Amino acid sequence: MTMMPPVPPVPMRRDSDLPERVWFDRAEMAVILSLYGRMVAAGEWRDYGISGQRDVAVFAVFRRTAETPLYRIEKRPNLRAKQGMYAVVSEGGQVLRRGHDLAAVLRVLEKKLIRPID
Template identity: 50%
Template sequence: MSRRCFRRPVHPRTPRQVAFDRPELNAILGLYGRMVVAGLWRDYALEFDADRAVFSAYKRTSERPEAQIVKCPALMRRQGAWMLVGQTGSVLKRGHELEPLLRLLERRLIKLVDA
């Protein structure tokens, strides 16, 4: 007799997939635009699953994503709903808010200018 994994019935008010809100997506795409202008990123991908939403930024389309911004509401009370994942797949930063994660990526845009 095989064991099956039965899913709980979905409550009509619970979303079937996790997505970015409009202000979150505006902040992420604003950073993406600045990174494109700087020549650091060229492409992006969005992935929406039942448990997480992922924004992946690529320098070249054929490579692994250079950075991934992950929203996972199930971890909201524990480690924070937001994760920044690097190119190797390691978690660079976790948090309860999106802005500190984006600031970590924006550091790459700061350049020293000679006076």
């Protein structure tokens, strides 16, 4: 009769083993809030929400509080080496722009501020 080797115990997971949540840093928030302030002054946006999860940080902007977000500004560090960790996603889930530079990615939303003068 052959003996099976002993099975090592499964290690318990500690909070220190879990990846940290992704958040926007101070410089990123300054860029986002600068655009947000201009859009509020133009009457386009009225509310926002921020979420930090293990793989993504989201800054969602709303026209009204009780609606789904008009746009989501996302930071996904896992995509840093690929197409870029910043993205602007529309209400329907379409990625409007993705890139490595947050200010350049947000320019897609700044076009909303340019209006013809009657």
